[in-house]
Amino acid sequence: MDINFNHEYMTVGFSPIYMSRNRVRSWDEVSYTIQAGGRHAPMHPQAPKMQLVKQNVRIFVPDQESLYRRLSVRECARIQTFPDNFIFYYKNVSAGYKMIGNAVPVRIANILAKKIWDDLSGLKTTEKLQGKRRQLMSNAIENSVIDVM
DSSP states (O other): OOTTTTOOOOOSOOOTTGGGSOOBOOTTSOOOOOOSOGGGOOBOTTSOOOEEEETTEEEOOTTOGGGOOBOOHHHHHHHTTOOTTOOOOOSSHHHHHHHHHTSOOHHHHHHHHHHHHHHHHHHHHHHHHHHHHHHHHHHHHHHHHHHHO
8 A cells, every 4th residue: 555645735725714713733633623624724733823913813933934735634533533544435535635634533533433332331231220120020910810810
């Protein structure tokens, strides 16, 4: 398997709305939300925090612009807890971001699925126990009636 799948990132410009907020998180901070559009992907943590010029206007730190890039499709997939061997097939990089941004993070889906399974399994056990109890009660009543006669 080619280990270079999904490492591309969006290289189009940055809108004024995007540049209105700091989009850089440090390595030890929780990521910004992974949205379904590559234009909104968070910046890679190698870059310094964006510089505030005035309210709702930020710039990249001068002379360090080369450090700013969006997270790649693979990096976004890692934040969404997809395993590295999971390959996303798409025709353009925007579609890759869209798939990942619209996905439920794998670990959350796994936790929810286990909880649902446990609850349903418990329900089946409870129903079985209730059925067994009804059967025992019915048998006890029949035995009582027979004993009384």
